[in-house]
Amino acid sequence: MGVRRPALVLAVLLVLSGCGASADEGSPDPAGRAPAGEAPAGAPELQVETVADGLQNPWDVVQAPDGTLLVDERAGGLTAVLPDGTVREVRADFDDLFALGETGLMGLELDPAFEGNRRLYSCQGDRDGSIQVIAWTVAPDWSAATRAADPLVAGLPLNEEIGRHGGCRLQFAPDGALLVGTGDTADGSAPQDPESLGGKVLRVDAATGAVSVWTLGHRNVQGLAVRPGSGQVFSVEHGPDRDDEVNVLRDGGNYGWDPDGGGSYDESVPMTDPDIPGAVPAVWSSGVPTLATSGATFLDGDQWAGYDGLLVIGLLKEQGVLALRLDDAGGVTEQFRVPELDGTHGRIRSVRQGVDGALYVTTDNGDGADELLRVTPRL
Template structure:
């Protein structure tokens, strides 16, 4: 059954009583500094008359609208300059939602898609020059020559949003996949401020891969979006191994989120932990993020810490869930004065303890405060990807399966 459109005028906003209750319980579990949700009763911060102290910015009530429903495991979403939303589904479908609300499945060759378990059609992002080149990028499982792997593929889409055509097939291949289960397939793609394409990969549930610089699994890659070659300035640019030259960082378990902080150039990565320790990390070129589950006899040991303190130079997390995990996923920053006290907050999709986690960071990327968005708490199920659109609205994909998923639009109410 094709997805159906819900007009934005038919949205709903969580009631004030529920919001007030959740505000009191807003601080989630995890490491680092906690904090309560900013109160909504105060006005936007501004200099007060007669030298009085400025008021604290208000955290706005949020309006949540369903843009599209009837989806099945939608993974990522991007907003084009003309206002069209492009959303993909893990099982193999690309849908455009036009500015007038019309939903249109794109004609796209996905006949070689490897979709099993956690792997399928996953990360999606538009070219920074999309208005001129009509290019977008996917990260997906691919059946090839009797085997499977993960590839980054470049596509173009026609101006009428009817057909997607592969133009770099692949832009980058040979990313390992777990062919028996599809577990830990990654696979987020985002552009960094220099114009390089970042690719987050999973370790395929193979214990040796995160610490092995000769494989693309369990890494963040940084590539040229035209050639697929290592991007200029990569930390291992002089390494004799062409695989290693593609790496930005290593020691990752399953990179589910990549978020670029507006105005700073900082890149934050999000990973799901084993028996404990989902993590948000500040990306440092060449750094080791400490996942090393290569147990005795080659066993994939999920009892070890997400960041092994015994590994020299292992970078500690900005935020960690501790025990229990909450299954963190995609992430993006809110930006703009319309968000009041939420301006600048990092939002992370949550799939186990369902909802959206908000993290406030200082200028250096250290955790200041953590809380949950009340309107999204245990209301829409598993949240895969929060994405801020160029229109200032927040777009969310849910990940519940069985054709029960939605594309949501979230805006400040009023």
């Protein structure tokens, strides 16, 4: 079942969301695509179904305990897919949303106690010149979302000229902290500046909004994923013309992005600068060319058979899903692209395993033709 939007509203969304992808994310129709490794022996055949269509640049998706799916769109808007398949708009106030280039309504996360408190978190650009984390309360029938903490967190930097490198991924850590992955907003000094919230992964107390910098030295954090059973947190971020990265995060870690070229934004420097003392090397990098890595999640459960335990990552420029098998320390032992999603649905923005065990995927192709997909192993 598709999402139906009036033509005028859709036209406004097209203007707000921008006409094309950024240089980091690549063209929606790349001239060439890097070769994909074959799926391992014993990998399950996957079924890909469209849950909702007619979306415009959906950014993230979450699934509530009752099975309802909630997806957002970068230019503003929330859509719920109820357990019976009904697709409905969730009314919400986005009048102050800043949506330009890569920035707009971005990461979503549900409170761990959502079943009782109906609390939702979004990360979004604001017309006051910052990126904010806002807490919402969602109506029991999914008809509306009302701001409860407006904002919960303010002061995340924003690139007001072109909306570049806005981040912004949300993920609850095993200890209950709300993690916020931010972009450097193309400000060369931000990633290494402990006073800036740009180019960081932040820890936020979801009850009070208190913020601390957990890791620094990031370029544009697009994915955060917690490894089941281990407590490890992985980040995914875009490189410039090389080296998209996956990192294992640790308290106080510096991940080595330092593009401060004497007041300029020098993108010729390494993603992990070896001259920075203690810079933490990536556990995976793309090399050349970049793939435009985005959202990430772990597949967990016996139903996934040979895919169980994989870290899967959405690819924008390379239009698919990358799968990484990791050792206990987070090192990569195997990598391939998921065949059923390799070039079949265009650019992939977010991947999330739902509470029902399925993998949910948002595409990011524009022109009002984007989809929310459900991916499950064929039995």
